Amino acid sequence: MKFGCECEMIKTDVTIKEKLGQLIMMDFRHWGCDKQENPIPMTEASSEILSLIQQYHLGSVILFRENIQNTAQTVSLLRNLQSASELPLFLGVDQEGGIVNRLQQGTTTPGNMLLGATGDTQCAEDMADVIGAELSVLGFNLNFAPTLDINSNQNNPIIGIRSFSDDAETVWAMGEAYIKGLQQQNIIPCVKHFPGHGDTEQDTHAGLAAIRRGKLELEQQELYPFVQACDAQVEMVMVAHVTVPALDNTMHISKKDDRNVGIPASLSYEILTNLLRKKMGYQGLLVTDALDMHAISLHFGQIEATIKCILAGVDMAMMPIRVWGEEDIPAFARLFDDLEKEYLNNERFASRVEESYQRIISFKQCKKLLENPIFTLDDGEHIAKAEKMVSGQSHHQREISVARKGVTLLKNDGLLPFKLQEGQQILILDTCDIRLGLTKNLLQKIVKECQLIINIQTQQIEDQEALSEALKKDIAAADLTLLLSENLQSLKTLTNVITQFAKEHSYPLVNVACNRPYDIAYLPSAKNYLCIYGASSFDQTNGTMSKLEVNLLGGFETLFMSNEGKILNNPQGKLPVTIRHGETKEVLFARRNGLPYE
Numbered sequence: 001m002k003f004g005c006e007c008e009m010i011k012t013d014v015t016i017k018e019k020l021g022q023l024i025m026m027d028f029r030h031w032g033c034d035k036q037e038n039p040i041p042m043t044e045a046s047s048e049i050l051s052l053i054q055q056y057h058l059g060s061v062i063l064f065r066e067n068i069q070n071t072a073q074t075v076s077l078l079r080n081l082q083s084a085s086e087l088p089l090f091l092g093v094d095q096e097g098g099i100v101n102r103l104q105q106g107t108t109t110p111g112n113m114l115l116g117a118t119g120d121t122q123c124a125e126d127m128a129d130v131i132g133a134e135l136s137v138l139g140f141n142l143n144f145a146p147t148l149d150i151n152s153n154q155n156n157p158i159i160g161i162r163s164f165s166d167d168a169e170t171v172w173a174m175g176e177a178y179i180k181g182l183q184q185q186n187i188i189p190c191v192k193h194f195p196g197h198g199d200t201e202q203d204t205h206a207g208l209a210a211i212r213r214g215k216l217e218l219e220q221q222e223l224y225p226f227v228q229a230c231d232a233q234v235e236m237v238m239v240a241h242v243t244v245p246a247l248d249n250t251m252h253i254s255k256k257d258d259r260n261v262g263i264p265a266s267l268s269y270e271i272l273t274n275l276l277r278k279k280m281g282y283q284g285l286l287v288t289d290a291l292d293m294h295a296i297s298l299h300f301g302q303i304e305a306t307i308k309c310i311l312a313g314v315d316m317a318m319m320p321i322r323v324w325g326e327e328d329i330p331a332f333a334r335l336f337d338d339l340e341k342e343y344l345n346n347e348r349f350a351s352r353v354e355e356s357y358q359r360i361i362s363f364k365q366c367k368k369l370l371e372n373p374i375f376t377l378d379d380g381e382h383i384a385k386a387e388k389m390v391s392g393q394s395h396h397q398r399e400i401s402v403a404r405k406g407v408t409l410l411k412n413d414g415l416l417p418f419k420l421q422e423g424q425q426i427l428i429l430d431t432c433d434i435r436l437g438l439t440k441n442l443l444q445k446i447v448k449e450c451q452l453i454i455n456i457q458t459q460q461i462e463d464q465e466a467l468s469e470a471l472k473k474d475i476a477a478a479d480l481t482l483l484l485s486e487n488l489q490s491l492k493t494l495t496n497v498i499t500q501f502a503k504e505h506s507y508p509l510v511n512v513a514c515n516r517p518y519d520i521a522y523l524p525s526a527k528n529y530l531c532i533y534g535a536s537s538f539d540q541t542n543g544t545m546s547k548l549e550v551n552l553l554g555g556f557e558t559l560f561m562s563n564e565g566k567i568l569n570n571p572q573g574k575l576p577v578t579i580r581h582g583e584t585k586e587v588l589f590a591r592r593n594g595l596p597y598e
Contacts, residue, residue, distance in 0.1 A: 019357040020339050021057030025090065025287065025316050029064045030324040039324060041066035043073055045080040048326055053084035056336055059360060060090035060316055062144075065102045065542050068093075071138065071390045072383045074105075078139035079374050079382070087361075088369035090316075092142035092190070095131050098534045099515075099546040100162060106134045107395040110551050112147055112174070113517075114406035114533035116164035116576030117594075121177035123402045124164075128181025130395045135187050137386045139374045141367075142188045144238060146178040148225040149198040151577060154518045155489065158540055159198050161516055161533050165576040166198070167591060168224035175225055179234060186371060191229050193240035193289060194276065195265055196222025200242060208261055208295045210243045218246060227280055235363070236285045237276070239266045239314065241295035247271050254299040261299050266291075272313035285363055287316040303338045311349055315356040396550075403532075403554035408573035409595040410520060411529040415508050417561040417568070417597055418480055420450050427478035428458045429471075429498065434545060435484060435514060435536045435552075436460055442553050450562045467497050475502060481509040482559070486537055488522040489582065500525040512555060517575060520589065521582045530555055531573070570597045 028049050030039035052058065061081050068074050082089050093102050098111015109127040135143055150171050151163035164174040175191065182189045199222065200209040211222065243262030248270040251260040265271045266288045276282045288309050296305050306320040323332045343350045373382050409416065426443065430436045436458040447454045459474065475481050481502065485495050502509035503525040510528040513519045514535035520526055532555035539546040557569040574594035580587055
């Protein structure tokens with residue numbers, strides 16, 4: 001993609017409202033409530049929604065998991081949304097793969113940290129190609145991915161396994177391959193979250209986070225992948241609601257409690273224009289992270305935040321106001337009225353709107369968005385093509401191949417691979433009942449394929465220090481215990497107590513890190529430890545539970561050998577992050593650690 005290509009403008013007599021509309025990206029996650037006052041997911045575009053797109057000339061719509069039920073419904077929804085606009089809409093979604101996965105019917109793919117564990121950029125390109133193919137055939141043209149955040153803080157509550165690595169060069173190498181995979185399917189990649197969200201301990205969905213690094217550290221770490229992305233002329237960058245005092249120490253009086261808070265990057269002229277545009281030379285489109293996140297909504301007014309982000313250099317303000325029903329439409333109208341007043345009374349704001357409008361329109365023409373199947377196929381052809389491709393067998397074969405390659409074995413006392421034999425008892429312990437159900441089903445599938453009958457028991461444990469006598473007996477009776485964990489940040493957990501108990505009595509037990517690999521920092525007694533980089537967990541970006549059966553399957557295959565002695569999957573993954581002790585910060589496992597069987 002070359003910016004600055006000479007394209008004729010679609011229209012010359014453009015109103016202020018039309019220009020402003022192109023700068024706004026809306027979600028319509030719900031529409032109205034049921035009799036119990038529960039929000040109703042918006043799966044069909046109502047006449048009111050279509051009218052808003054048409055009346056306010058909206059340029060972009062983002063869909064969430066609530067909007068996406070099945071392939072035919074998604075195609076119809078996207079086509080209806082586009083039908084309300086004369087110009088091609090940016091139709092976007094957060095389909096990162098892994099735990100951030102909006103397509104309920106789609107191929108999930110294993111997620112970024114597992115891709116980092118493969119050490120193979122071709123895996124990243126291949127999984128992005130799968131994601132891109134499914135998004136494109138549905139009618140999307142924009143994906144808010146890949147994540148270029150470096151997960152340098154192992155206590156980060158929002159990035160974690162959404163990052164490829166804690167190494168800047170690895171993050172860019174994987175990110176560049178991921179971008180290529182999306183582009184070859186005609187999907188616009190939007191890298192995020194500039195200037196980097198990896199070294200925070202605050203979730204911006206809940207409050208304002210800060211990055212405390214100095215300028216030199218920022219240049220060597222957080223900023224490095226984005227500098228490379230600018231040089232590669234990536235089409236779009238999402239900016240984060242994080243404060244970075246080393247880059248901009250401007251303060252703002254919070255509307256929540258009147259205290260001074262830092263200006264986040266998404267509202268900072270210094271960071272977006274002086275640094276990103278001028279110093280780093282970025283020419284593409286800038287979009288904010290959702291402006292209804294508490295990092296913004298608690299401290300800045302909706303109108304003020306929208307104006308500030310545009311003045312700072314943003315081209316598209318994402319979700320500046322919530323419109324989830326007819327009752328929200330008057331507030332939406334006031335937003336546009338106030339933006340139009342600002343345009344008429346503030347020359348700098350008007351100039352910025354003009355600049356972003358021209359950039360967006362030129363971009364839409366140069367990207368040839370009309371090649372999307374929404375424009376090239378009729379309804380029936382479009383749905384038929386999408387249903388044939390989305391979640392197809394070839395895509396699932398590709399994702400399991402990558403998942404197997406990324407599974408990482410960090411400790412093995414000789415127990416693994418465990419030989420499956422007739423009549424064995426395997427006990428699975430976990431705090432999550434959803435994951436227990438998934439793991440039992442997948443293990444039963446593996447056992448069946450090995451033509452064995454094995455007794456598989458599951459038990460949900462509570463996060464407490466006490467270990468019951470009944471559970472002790474169950475562990476003692478089992479031929480193998482699988483102890484699953486998701487996100488340990490304390491030694492005072494039942495998971496740690498169980499691990500110590502098994503070690504003291506030489507009971508065969510494997511700790512499986514189902515989400516972040518860092519759990520071993522809180523399990524000093526672990527003798528066998530496997531990382532699968534995502535199974536099921538709460539997705540904070542959408543407020544839903546996510547499931548990654550592909551990672552569980554790859555992980556479970558790695559644990560076992562058949563009755564005939566065939567290893568089901570030899571672990572090849574290498575740790576893409578450094579794991580430190582939870583308190584002393586001593587390095588326990590350096591990056592690129594990983595044990596094979598052969």
